[in-house]
Amino acid sequence: MGDGSAVGPVRIGNCSGFYGDRHAAMREMVTGGELDYVTGDYLAELTMLILARDRAKSPDRGYAKTFLTQLEESLGTALERGVKIVANAGGLNPAGLASAVRALAERLGLDVDVAHVEGDDLIDRASELGFGTPLSANAYLGAWGIADCLTAGAHVVVTGRVTDASVIVGPAAAHFGWTRTDYDALAGAVAAGHVIECGTQATGGNFAFFTEIPRGADGFRPGFPIAEIEADGSSVITKHPGTGGLVSVDTVTAQLLYEIGGERYANPDVTLRVDSLTLGDDGPDRVRITDARGEAPPPTLKVSLNAIGGFRNAMTFVLTGLDIDAKADLVRLQLEAGLTVKPAELEWTLARTDHPDADTEEAASALLRCVVRDPDPKNVGRHFSSAAVELALASYPGFTTTAPPGDGQVYGEFTPGYVDAAEVPHVAVHADGTRTAIPIASETKVLTPVDPCPLPEPLPAGRTRRVPLGIVAGARSGDKGGNANVGVWVRTDDAWRWLAHVLTSDKLRELLPETSELPVTRHLLPNLRAVNFVIEGILGKGVAHQARFDPQAKGLGEWLRSRHLDIPEELLPPEGELE
Structure with missing residues (x-):
């Protein structure tokens, strides 16, 4: 363990779970109570595709632009309060975002050290690494580049594709001086990071028992989550006083289960044993996470690969009243026979949203959706949707569609890849331009399935x-x-x-x-x-x-x-x- 054992807990609040999350959240987090760090997760698999298309239009783009407008509201206050900011909003252009943040700070008259982390972008080597010719190829980096930037004095750190939890693990590792093999502490920080990285999903958002969440004067507006992380990696999940929503064992459990696989949750710096975690009530809106066990990380890094899959178009038919299946069969037959150009893929989906003897027309209606895809935009263009509309007076009774004819739209395809960690540079670029190469993990462990745990004693048979x-x-x-x-x-x-x-x-x-x-x-x-x-x-x-x-x-x-x-x-x- 590093020498941070005598240091108090670090308070890390997350203000973004995706590109497009609540714009006011950064300001709310900075002004709402005591914090050491504000973090933001802006990158989902789909976001990387959006940013890749953005960068294809101009090499100056490729980052989450809303991060800058959030900073404009909050950077001065954050500096005054000693709050540092870490976000993966750099997307495909972290250096470009770092430059934009410096320009913003200069315009605001603020003295800010801005650093960034790079090396995740493998697009120029994609073919060499066996990934073909995608639109974007980004390895998931870990937390040590972030930690290096913070230790060197950065006020703001922006990254490209790091794992979602890394924007939380990096500040904790810098705060406590953890070493690369403090696996249990790192695993605890990964658990805390996983809970808060999706923002309000930890405080009552998207929660199965949502009717139990208190409603305030402003309706249902959950506050963003905070992780108070201790030197041993244990943490308390909470939120600012007076904010909406709820932090409970249930809301934290729900988020721990979000988008995981098995008992081992691999990150580039440590593999968290999810089956080791213990949750406990620590008071109102406070849940303690303890007993995290960590193992050496795997020798490979996951790679996010996005490509243009082709072009798609869709039409949705409204089928009302009686004979829904027969009406669907008729329009399928007519549309497929009427297409002069056959798309590579054609899918039909019938959603039986209709109710018998319904008291509104909408409740009496079902939706029949046809989706077509093809590498050539001409094969799924306006001729497809026009062919559907041309049936309006010649098909089933009550014919109507939900939208007018339209052109085909491009769609993407995501593929996960894996690459030896030694193939991926991981570089911390400091405010003064100096560059620090982050070494790969000295110890790794290949992921293997966990032996199944014994089942509990079954309940006795009963009513x-x-x-x-x-x-x-x-x-x-x-x-x-x-x-x-x-x-x-x-x-x-x-x-x-x-x-x-x-x-x-x-x-x-x-x-x-x-x-x-x-x-x-x-x-x-x-x-x-x-x-x-x-x-x-x-x-x-x-x-x-x-x-x-x-x-x-x-x-x-x-x-x-x-x-x-x-x-x-x-x-x-x-x-x-x-x-």
Whole structure:
């Protein structure tokens, strides 16, 4: 352990979970209470594609421009209060963003040391490394470049593609003087970073039991989260006093389960054993995370690869009233026969949103969606949507569509890659222009599956009621390239004894028929009373491919919670209190 054991906790608040998050959040975090650092995560897989297209138009672009307007409101106050700022808003051009921040500071009359981290961008070597010719290729760097910049005195550090948790781990490592092999402390910081990096998802946003979140005078406006990280890596998750939302064991559990895989959560600096974590109530809006165990990181770095997949177009038909399936069959037959140019891909989806004997027309209607894709924009252009509209007076009764004809739009494809860490430069570029090469980890450990933990003793057989799973279980789901994860947790030990035995991979496939033919892997996390499922291939080639109407799988967990199971009555609230 470094020499930071006598240092008090470091308070790190995160003000952004994605490019486009609440603009006022940085100002709210800087002015709302005591902090040492404000961090921001701006980079999702889809964001990298957007920034790559932006950079293709001009080499001066490629970073999150809203970061600058947020800084304009907050930089002066942050300097006055001694708050440093770390963000991955540099995207594909961290040097360009660092220069823009310096220009902003000069215009504001502020003396600011601005540093940046680079080396993640592998686009010029993509072919050499076996990645073909993508539009962007970025390795996920770790936290040590950030830590080096902060130790050298930077007030603002911007990076390119680092892991989401790294913007939190770097400040903690700099604050405490951790070494590269302080694995348990680093793992604890990764856990804290993973909880707060998605902003208000840790404070009641996107929360399964959202009806339990207090509502304030301004409605439902969760505050952004703070991690108070200790020298041993343990932490307390909280938020500024007086802000909305809720920090509870449940909200923190939900975020810990977000977009993870198995029991091992790999980062470039350490692999966190998620199954080691213990959560505890530390008072109102305070949850303590302890017992993190860390292992040496893997020898490879993940690489985010984005490419232009082709062009897509879509039309949605509204089918109302009787004979929905027959109406759908008719328009499918007519449109496919009427296309003079056949696209490479043509997909139909019928959403049975209609209700029998409905008291509104909208409630009586279903939606039939046709999506076409092709490498050539001409094959999915206006002729496709015009062919659909030309059926208006010659097809099913009540023909209508949700939008007029339009041109095809470009779509992207995400592919994860892996590269030996030694192939990736990791460079801290300081305010004075000096450059520090960050060495790779001296010790690594190849990721291997964890031996399955024993199942808890099953609940004795008893009376059950057939009700939605969500009566007793929360869930959070998300995307990882073409895969999705669904984490499910319960609140009591008895509920865990039931869940661990009942919610198997086969049961998930039964409850979610879209997964019936897909590989599904289940991971048990007893300390969290949770199971996590990884569903391979359900999202096609990533969010930009839009293979599903919910391309990031954000609603997958809520679909699962809505499915009915036979649940023991002893786990249920009284019948009159069921949702």
